[in-house]
Amino acid sequence: MTTAGVRATARIEARDDGRGGTSLPVLDGEGPLALRRVRSGGPEARVMLVGAMSGPLGGDRLAVEARVGPGARLRVGSAAATIALPGQAKGEARYDMRLDVADGGELWWLPEQLISAGGSDLSVSSRIELRGGARLVFREEQVLGRVGEEPGRLTSRLTVRRDGRTLLEQELACGPGAPGGWDGPAVLAGHRALGQLIIVKTEFEKDPPAARPLGEYAALTPLAGPAVLVTALAPNALLLRRVLDEALNELT
Numbered sequence: 001m002t003t004a005g006v007r008a009t010a011r012i013e014a015r016d017d018g019r020g021g022t023s024l025p026v027l028d029g030e031g032p033l034a035l036r037r038v039r040s041g042g043p044e045a046r047v048m049l050v051g052a053m054s055g056p057l058g059g060d061r062l063a064v065e066a067r068v069g070p071g072a073r074l075r076v077g078s079a080a081a082t083i084a085l086p087g088q089a090k091g092e093a094r095y096d097m098r099l100d101v102a103d104g105g106e107l108w109w110l111p112e113q114l115i116s117a118g119g120s121d122l123s124v125s126s127r128i129e130l131r132g133g134a135r136l137v138f139r140e141e142q143v144l145g146r147v148g149e150e151p152g153r154l155t156s157r158l159t160v161r162r163d164g165r166t167l168l169e170q171e172l173a174c175g176p177g178a179p180g181g182w183d184g185p186a187v188l189a190g191h192r193a194l195g196q197l198i199i200v201k202t203e204f205e206k207d208p209p210a211a212r213p214l215g216e217y218a219a220l221t222p223l224a225g226p227a228v229l230v231t232a233l234a235p236n237a238l239l240l241r242r243v244l245d246e247a248l249n250e251l252t
Helices: 237-251
Strands: 007-016 022-028 033-038 045-051 061-068 073-078 082-084 093-101 106-110 114-116 121-130 135-144 153-162 165-174 193-200 218-222 227-234
Touching: 007 033, 007 045, 007 073, 022 033, 022 045, 061 073, 061 106, 082 093, 093 106, 093 135, 114 121, 114 153, 121 135, 135 153, 135 237, 153 193, 165 193, 165 227, 193 237, 218 237, 227 237
Parallel strands: 007 061, 045 073, 061 093, 073 106, 082 114, 093 121, 106 135, 114 135, 121 153
Antiparallel strands: 007 022, 033 045, 135 193, 153 165, 193 227, 218 227
């Protein structure tokens, strides 16, 4: 930790153990990013990200890197919501995720919500690289402000690539200082919880789900590749999770 904030990286590597299961030769957390393996009862390895300190705070630079090898199956969750807070150090905090899944590997990335507390300034970047028949389930949920609180500034960028070809690339900025209109009818329409679910699996190449609404403020959209994107808005985190869970159960 420095006066400019915390620098920390958590690393996960999952490999096929040759016995029908998945080993974790690398499971290394730093500072506020603690990693714990939890019992799975099946061929997949399960890892829980546990917040050992408050954050991300202003000036922090946090990163999570995960690699899934051929034939390995990894599921990653978090023990609680992540709360972006102002902190004592000035400046933007960064939270970067770099996920890499090899041909034949499978990754389920299902963390709890990210909450943008009043006065915070956080930039989140998620970059996912897939190869061949890699399978992916990726959920992202963001809540703008705690109860009765205006949100901080939150910028979120997501990139998903398969064999070097971009399946999805998008960026959204919300909160004070964000481009005008972010809270208007064309973007969030006054909602404070937003999320998306991305599922990539080879079965979608021959039989992709049709584009359709999933309620008043949610939609399913096939992507250019064996992938589906579900986007949703809701007045609160509970209703957002309900919509995304229903879509997850239907598509997996």
